[in-house]
Amino acid sequence: MSLQKRKKPRNKAYLKWLDEQKCCALNDFTQEGEHTHHHVRIGNDAGMGQKPSDYRCIPLHHRLHTGTINAIHNIGEDKFFRERNLDPDEIIINLLLNYIKERHPAISYKKIIEFIEDTIEEDRT
Numbered sequence: 001m002s003l004q005k006r007k008k009p010r011n012k013a014y015l016k017w018l019d020e021q022k023c024c025a026l027n028d029f030t031q032e033g034e035h036t037h038h039h040v041r042i043g044n045d046a047g048m049g050q051k052p053s054d055y056r057c058i059p060l061h062h063r064l065h066t067g068t069i070n071a072i073h074n075i076g077e078d079k080f081f082r083e084r085n086l087d088p089d090e091i092i093i094n095l096l097l098n099y100i101k102e103r104h105p106a107i108s109y110k111k112i113i114e115f116i117e118d119t120i121e122e123d124r125t
Contacts, residue, residue, distance in 0.1 A: 008053040009119075015054055017099055023061040024091050025084050034062045040088045042077050055119050058091050093120070 018037045037057040044052045064080075066073045072080040081088055096116045100107060107115075 008051060009055055011054045014099060015057065017102075018057055018059050018095065021059040021095065021098075023064065024058045025064050025080075025086065026061055036060060036062055036065050038065055038072055040077065040092065042081070042088055053119075055096060056092055058088065058095070089120070 015037055019035055023035065036059075038060045039051045039054070040056045040058055041052055044056055060072065061067075064071055068074070070080075075083075077088070080086075093116055096119065097112055100112045100115060104112075
């Protein structure tokens with residue numbers, strides 16, 4: 001029996017759009033080059049050294065990503081989200097909803113929710 005790694009969904013257009021959004025922790029826009037996205041590992045099956053799906057990303061200011069001692073990569077996701085009272089799944093769902101609404105305005109709200117729920121469920125299995 002061979003175990004194949006399942007490739008995580010990648011979407012460069014989504015990441016580009018995400019980098020134009022407000023930092024989820026500071027709730028503001030940043031200067032060009034100061035903003036990045038973070039692949040959230042909590043709640044998915046990505047192992048060590050593996051990136052989760054691009055659909056599990058959040059926008060962060062560079063200093064909150066890797067640029068300071070209190071950055072998410074330095075203190076860990078659990079502590080980062082807990083200290084800021086942030087729910088990463090709620091942030092991810094809202095980002096996906098907004099992205100789909102912008103890119104596909106003709107799609108009904110119900111279809112958008114179904115897509116998001118399916119995407120999140122795929123990431124968790």
